[in-house]
Amino acid sequence: MKKQLIKIWQWIDDRGGVSDLLKPLKTHLVPPNVKWNYVWGSATLFCLLVQIVTGISLGFLYQPSADVAYQSLQYIENDAVLGSFIRGLHNWGASAMIFLMGLHLIRVYINAAYKYPREMSWITGVLLMGLTIIMAFTGQLLRWDNNGVWSAVVAAEQIGRIPIFGDSISYFLLGGKTINGETLNRFFSMHVFLFPAILFMIVSYHVYLVFKNGISEPPKAGRLLNPKTYRKWYQDLLDKKGVPFFPDAIWRDAIFSLFVLVVLLILAFFVGAPALTSPPDLTNVQANPKPDWYFTWIFAIFALMPRQLESYVMFLAPLIGGIFLFSIPFLSNKGERSPLRRPWAIAGVVLVILAIGSLWYVGHQAPWHPRFNAKPLSEYSAVPKASEKVKKGIELYNTEGCLYCHKIGDQGGIRGPELTDVQNRLTKEEMIIRIVNGSENMPAYGGSLSKEELENIVAFLLQDSKSKNYKSKNNVEN
Numbered sequence: 001m002k003k004q005l006i007k008i009w010q011w012i013d014d015r016g017g018v019s020d021l022l023k024p025l026k027t028h029l030v031p032p033n034v035k036w037n038y039v040w041g042s043a044t045l046f047c048l049l050v051q052i053v054t055g056i057s058l059g060f061l062y063q064p065s066a067d068v069a070y071q072s073l074q075y076i077e078n079d080a081v082l083g084s085f086i087r088g089l090h091n092w093g094a095s096a097m098i099f100l101m102g103l104h105l106i107r108v109y110i111n112a113a114y115k116y117p118r119e120m121s122w123i124t125g126v127l128l129m130g131l132t133i134i135m136a137f138t139g140q141l142l143r144w145d146n147n148g149v150w151s152a153v154v155a156a157e158q159i160g161r162i163p164i165f166g167d168s169i170s171y172f173l174l175g176g177k178t179i180n181g182e183t184l185n186r187f188f189s190m191h192v193f194l195f196p197a198i199l200f201m202i203v204s205y206h207v208y209l210v211f212k213n214g215i216s217e218p219p220k221a222g223r224l225l226n227p228k229t230y231r232k233w234y235q236d237l238l239d240k241k242g243v244p245f246f247p248d249a250i251w252r253d254a255i256f257s258l259f260v261l262v263v264l265l266i267l268a269f270f271v272g273a274p275a276l277t278s279p280p281d282l283t284n285v286q287a288n289p290k291p292d293w294y295f296t297w298i299f300a301i302f303a304l305m306p307r308q309l310e311s312y313v314m315f316l317a318p319l320i321g322g323i324f325l326f327s328i329p330f331l332s333n334k335g336e337r338s339p340l341r342r343p344w345a346i347a348g349v350v351l352v353i354l355a356i357g358s359l360w361y362v363g364h365q366a367p368w369h370p371r372f373n374a375k376p377l378s379e380y381s382a383v384p385k386a387s388e389k390v391k392k393g394i395e396l397y398n399t400e401g402c403l404y405c406h407k408i409g410d411q412g413g414i415r416g417p418e419l420t421d422v423q424n425r426l427t428k429e430e431m432i433i434r435i436v437n438g439s440e441n442m443p444a445y446g447g448s449l450s451k452e453e454l455e456n457i458v459a460f461l462l463q464d465s466k467s468k469n470y471k472s473k474n475n476v477e478n
């Protein structure tokens with residue numbers, strides 16, 4: 001029996017070339033001190049595998065048609081065996097992939113691993129980053145709930161503002177002038193056929209390049225990279241001190257990927273995917289879509305920017321950013337690799353991270369959105385011994401929507417300034433002027449409030465902050 005099995009194996013190996021295929025793994029040498037800082041790329045690849053497996057599983061049940069997509073997702077979420085878990089994995093897998101890809105990018109940049117002879121690894125890496133973001137973007141719409149749909153549509157319509165081709169691109173993406181049933185089919189096709197195919201090809205090439213050019217050795221301050229002699233120097237290093245990729249280096253990748261998997265399983269199981277919001281209303285633009293976290297910072301840029309600039313920035317920022325990213329290995333592909341000797345390069349990274357971080361924070365707060373779900377102030381508890389005038393003022397404050405944009409105490413939106421202490425800043429007349437005239441971001445209430453109503457609101461705002469201060473626990477529910 002054993003003999004038979006060995007024979008079968010030998011046949012498969014001889015005709016199928018399995019050993020030959022795996023040989024590079026065993027014979028491929030890597031520099032000796034390639035340590036834990038080198039696991040980000042393989043972990044990103046591992047996340048891609050998770051996405052493939054979970055994506056295909058979701059595809060078994062998902063129906064890419066505008067009439068039934070939402071129901072099929074509800075079915076996956078509520079009834080299908082492991083459905084909600086797998087949806088959670090796919091969602092967290094996407095987040096993890098983007099996060100780890102970012103770390104991989106930062107590591108490669110800080111170590112200047114993009115320099116000779118690995119420029120092509122960098123270029124394909126930038127392409128892969130673009131593709132991964134496109135995958136996240138197209139996947140969001142497949143959720144086919146209000147949030148997912150309108151986040152994608154807002155972005156697609158931003159694209160429409162690109163001069164000259166904008167309209168055509170956006171028409172192509174949406175399958176029409178605005179969102180419609182066909183949009184879903186387009187995004188589905190892009191998300192499961194087109195972009196994965198391109199992604200797999202480039203990933204394979206990216207990984208092939210790692211074997212062809214070797215893993216970059218950790219940089220050392222003062223050791224300059226000379227393209228003329230590098231390949232020979234690197235080969236000598238491997239000959240003298242190299243260790244086989246399998247098993248000496250790959251075990252770290254395996255352990256870290258396992259760790260990523262455990263984290264993903266825990267998140268998918270205990271947190272799950274974002275709850276589906278209501279089904280999309282295609283005839284009614286949703287005012288307040290909340291994109292997935294990796295896009296909030298981009299939304300923040302557009303929300304904070306003066307409107308007239310948006311079209312240009314929409315067009316120029318990705319263009320300039322893309323050209324800059326691609327050109328990095330051409331700006332400098334030799335010389336110093338150590339981050340200790342490249343202070344400006346490192347300062348640049350820190351700056352970019354800080355900028356994206358703060359935009360992300362702002363985007364998360366979404367201060368430009370009125371908070372339509374703000375709890376109304378209660379006229380009884382807010383000002384216990386209030387006069388009739390003040391009570392009417394509180395009521396108007398609720399019903400006229402002031403609280404969507406203004407905070408009092410711990411309640412309300414933050415699009416406009418907090419009004420808890422406004423009585424110390426403004427006189428009665430100044431308040432009235434502001435409310436009647438509005439401003440760029442505040443509607444003018446002159447036409448909709450009577451003189452008496454105005455007096456009432458202002459009487460309320462003029463209260464000292466203590467009697468205005470409103471604690472949720474006293475809330476007599478609306």
Ligand code: HEC
Nearest residue numbers: 370400401402405415416417431434435439441442443457
């Ligand atoms: C759509 C959001 C929005 C709504 C709704 C809104 N405001 Fe405002 N409000 C703002 C913004 C933004 C400012 C800051 C305007 C500026 O400084 O140009 C502001 C400014 C003010 C100010 C001046 C505050 C200061 O410190 O200078 C007062 C008072 C005020 N609003 C009262 C009200 C009242 C009362 C209502 C309801 C009747 C209301 N607002 C509704 C957005 C809003």
